[in-house]
Amino acid sequence: MSPQDPLDDLLDRWNPACPDTSGLQREVWQRIAATRPGALAQLVAWFRRPALSLSFVAACVLGVLAFVEWHEARFQRQMNAEFARQYLRVIDPMLGAPTGSDSMDRELVWMRDELRLSPVQYARIKKLHEALNAELAALQKERLSVRQETAALEEERRTEGQVDFLVFAGLIKTRQNLDLQSFNSMQRLVSATATIMTPKQRQRYLDYVQAAISTPPQPIAD
């Protein structure tokens, strides 16, 4: 066994009294508390990390895009609802005036977009509407005429205090018949249109026209 190196012996003898370590834990926690950044500083430090700040920017961009997409879809839904109301006026003589065949594209284009009709479907549906449009327009014209006559009789009753009730009742009857014819024509058109569509398209189409086709004209009490 070789004798120990005198230098090692001297190094071994260097054993200074180690400084007191009591309270070191408390001191460490005090320093940590003192250097702990506030919420704002933490946020700033968070954004200084490139990966996190890039993620935040990406999330913002995606959020904006999602909002724009949602807004666009909402706007489109509102537009389509408005077009659907216009469409109801076209097919329901009791609501408004049917248009000429030259403007049918304008009235039906929403349906093509909203229900994603194929070109063939669209062409057939357009043809159906154009074929029935003349009939609906005639019914509307008659309804307008009857309404004017009814208004004239009402004016006569108010100004002269008397009216020919037989004529009045005849007008009411005519108006009821016209309403019923209008309703039947519209139902025929809707039914024919629906058969051209796929089940999914049909369901959505019927949702739009449900209010118009589900309420038949009420008979006027005699």
Place this chain on the structure above:
Amino acid sequence: MPADPDTDRADLDALRRGDETALNRLIARWERPLISFAFRYLGNSADARDLVAETFVRLYRNRERFDAESNLAAWLFTALANLCRNRYRWNRRHPTVALDSTENGAPAVSAQLHSEAPDPRAELQRVEMIEALEKAVAALPHDFRTTLLLCHYERLSHREIGAVLGCSERGIETRLRRARQQLRADLGHNWGT
């Protein structure tokens, strides 16, 4: 040196998960070896305590960076050795006299004299030798001093010291050999009594 890497890893994991009491356990386990190293390096107890506290603060701040492969001993001594080097340089540029220090930064000889020693002359000689050793160690370059202190007193392996100083095991052997050569040259042939 507390040689239980598994316990260290478990406490680091706990600290990373938010269990702050794990830092207390790490402090309890590591404060003595760290303060012993810093005190021998700087020769000043206030500085040693200050830098060890700072080391634990840095450990807490960097807790997220530790993983299963991290060597806590190497990390702690790397941080502390760098702090010691900077503080030593600063002290040399801004000399002050600490209550427990000699003018070159080593602990006061008077603190190590024991009045009840059987042979006062031999005791004085022993203390003088240790004072000479402290001066010689303080004169070593940072790498040599760190290598010597970590190897001889903290019992770190050459691989761990290499991780602290950023060099190979062979480089540590060379530094240790040269540190000892320099100590022998500074001390002359008067030791071993």
